[in-house]
Amino acid sequence: xxxxxxxxxxxxxxxxxxxxxxxxxxxxxxxxxxxxxxxxxxxxxxxxxxxxxxxxxxxxxxxxxxxxxxxxxxxxxxxxxxxxxxxxxxxxxxxxxxxxxxxxxxxxxxxxxxxxxxxxxxxxxxxxxxxxxxxxxxxxxxxxxxxxxx
Amino acid sequence: xxxxxxxxxxxxxxxxxxxxxxxxxxxxxxxxxxxxxxxxxxxxxxxxxxxxxxxxxxxxxxxxxxxxxxxxxxxxxxxxxxxxxxxxxxxxxxxxxxxxxxxxxxxxxxxxxxxxxxxxxxxxxxxxxxxxxxxxxxxxxxxxxxxxxxxxxxxxxxxxxxxxxxxxxxxxxxxxxxxxxxxxxxxxxxxxxxxxxxxxxxxxxxxxxxxxxxxxxxxxxxxxxxxxxxxxxxxxxx
Numbered sequence: 001x002x003x004x005x006x007x008x009x010x011x012x013x014x015x016x017x018x019x020x021x022x023x024x025x026x027x028x029x030x031x032x033x034x035x036x037x038x039x040x041x042x043x044x045x046x047x048x049x050x051x052x053x054x055x056x057x058x059x060x061x062x063x064x065x066x067x068x069x070x071x072x073x074x075x076x077x078x079x080x081x082x083x084x085x086x087x088x089x090x091x092x093x094x095x096x097x098x099x100x101x102x103x104x105x106x107x108x109x110x111x112x113x114x115x116x117x118x119x120x121x122x123x124x125x126x127x128x129x130x131x132x133x134x135x136x137x138x139x140x141x142x143x144x145x146x147x148x149x150x
Numbered sequence: 151x152x153x154x155x156x157x158x159x160x161x162x163x164x165x166x167x168x169x170x171x172x173x174x175x176x177x178x179x180x181x182x183x184x185x186x187x188x189x190x191x192x193x194x195x196x197x198x199x200x201x202x203x204x205x206x207x208x209x210x211x212x213x214x215x216x217x218x219x220x221x222x223x224x225x226x227x228x229x230x231x232x233x234x235x236x237x238x239x240x241x242x243x244x245x246x247x248x249x250x251x252x253x254x255x256x257x258x259x260x261x262x263x264x265x266x267x268x269x270x271x272x273x274x275x276x277x278x279x280x281x282x283x284x285x286x287x288x289x290x291x292x293x294x295x296x297x298x299x300x301x302x303x304x305x306x307x308x309x310x311x312x313x314x315x316x317x318x319x320x321x322x323x324x325x326x327x328x329x330x331x332x333x334x335x336x337x338x339x340x341x342x343x344x345x346x347x348x349x350x351x352x353x354x355x356x357x358x359x360x361x362x363x364x365x366x367x368x369x370x371x372x373x374x375x376x377x378x379x380x381x382x383x384x385x386x387x388x
Contacts, residue, residue, distance in 0.1 A: 045223040093245035101277045103188075103235035103261045103285075108248040109222065116245045122264040124277035131319070132273075134312035135243045135266035138299070141310060 026094035031147035035095060038112035051114030093119055095147040096139045100126045119145055126150060187225050187258045193234040193286055198370025201236045201289035202385070208254035209383040217254045229258035237261065238281035240349065241293040242268045242300065246378045249293070253383070261287055267300030267345065268292060269319040270352040279359045282369050290360070290369065292349045293383070294342040295376040301342050302332040323348045339375065343386060346373040 026034070041047050096119040097107040107113075107120055119139040121132045139145045196204075211217050238261040239249045249255075249262050261281045263274050281287045294301075303313070304320035323344035330337030350373050354361050363369040373386040 042222060045221070047222060101238075101261050101263050101281070103233045103258045104226075104229045106248075106250040106255075106257065106260075106262065109250055109257065113248075114251065115248065118248075119243050119245050120248070120262075120264045121243050121266075122262045123273050124263075124280050127273055129271055129273045130312050131265055131269060131271050131316040134310075134314070134316040137311045138266055138303075138313050139243070142299070 026146060028147045031095045032149075035111050035147075035149060039110060041112045042110055047109075047112045049114060050112065051116055093117055093139070093143065093145055095119070095149055096121065096136055096145050098122075098126050098128065098132065098136070098148065098150045100124060119143070187228045187256070188234040188236060190232075190234050190286075193236055193288070196236050196288050198289050198367070201287075202370065202372060205237060205253050205255075205289075205291065205383075206385070209252060209381075211254045212252050213381050218256075220256050222257065225257040233258050233261075233285060235259055235261045235281070235285060235287055237289040237291055238263065238278055238287045239291045239293055240264075240268050240270070240274060240278070241291075241376075242266060242295055242298055244295060244298065244378075247293070247295050247376050252376060252381065261285060266313070266316055267298065267304070267320050268294055268349060269300075269316060269345070270349045270356070271319075275353065275357050275360075278353065279357055282363055283359055288369060290353065290371045292346045292353070292371075292373045293376055294346040294374070296339050296342065296378050297335065298338065298342050301338055301345060304345075305330065305332040305338070305341060320345050320348075343373075343375055346375065346386065349373075 093116055095117075097111075098121045099105055099107050101122050101124045107118060107122075111118065119135075121135050123129070123132065136148060140148070235258060237259075239253075240263045241247055241249050243264050243266045249260060249264070253260065261277075263277050263281075265271075265274065278290055282290065300313075300317065301320060301323075303310075304317040304324050307321070308314075308317060320341070323341050326344045326348070327337070327341045330340070332338060350371055353371060354364065360369065360371075364371055372388075374383050375386065376383050
């Protein structure tokens with residue numbers, strides 16, 4: 001697993017990410033351990049399928065005015081921060097996964113995550129192009145994900 | 151006499167039920183459920199229409215909270231030597247539409263291509279060409295979704311690093327949808343649909359390999375919209 005931390009893990013020990021003060025804090029180190037734990041559950045044959053039910057989705061829809069995927073790009077950082085605060089209870093994507101299109105590598109399944117947990121960029125050979133990079137920038141700059149896993 | 155006939159009927163019914171249950175859940179020598187994965191044979195037996203039907207049924211299972219229980223770790227070794235997925239799905243990167251979950255599919259079932267705003271670029275076209283020509287998928291699905299942040303960004307004509315170029319690819323869908331606001335959910339969905347149609351058009355126009363297979367009817371191409379509040383996938387008319 002090649003993971004890119006976007007900020008030093010130590011910064012998360014005490015304070016929230018200053019760029020996204022109201023985002024639930026999932027530090028790069030914590031995100032890595034969540035992915036490792038999820039894959040551990042998967043390989044142990046004991047997946048929990050978190051957040052993959054219709055109820056979870058309805059909860060997410062009902063408890064947020066709009067979802068993190070809907071923070072308009074034109075927003076000021078104050079507006080975006082306010083919007084994220086509204087979302088914080090229901091939306092919990094903590095990492096971005098750039099992976100291959102191969103049908104045997106569905107990231108949400110091999111990491112045992114569900115709806116709203118992971119941003120996914122997938123293309124054959126997990127190559128990076130401008131639009132893939134733009135997608136990642138969106139997830140980092142606008143939505144506050146703090147780990148990129150290639 | 152009547153009671154005996156009734157009892158015999160019950161026995162016959164029980165036998166029929168257990169026989170059909172056995173037929174659906176093949177067991178190996180140890181009595182464990184055999185891993186059902188897509189094989190070259192099961193893939194070859196499918197058509198674009200039956201592949202679409204599998205996805206529709208899978209989404210219905212997801213919406214009805216009747217998702218299949220899978221022995222994931224049996225599927226991993228069973229697919230290690232090759233993949234025979236039946237569909238390729240171009241979908242948004244959004245964390246709310248994990249394609250395998252919303253279509254209730256397992257490992258080795260669907261080929262996934264994901265990018266913000268489910269737009270088409272050369273690498274994705276290459277991925278689709280590989281999926282259809284080499285891997286043998288029967289169906290390409292372009293899946294947009296409601297409340298799409300990339301679509302809203304395109305409506306607002308936002309600029310941000312590498313995202314600017316990506317959003318420019320959605321702009322024709324905005325123009326085609328007439329005037330509207332990114333705060334209007336119905337309008338955002340309308341643009342998302344136009345964006346799906348635009349992607350389908352690009353696939354046909356920019357890939358002679360895929361067009362050839364579409365014309366021959368060996369591969370199908372459909373558009374769909376996933377509703378992030380209901381979980382339902384609506385397939386768009388041709």
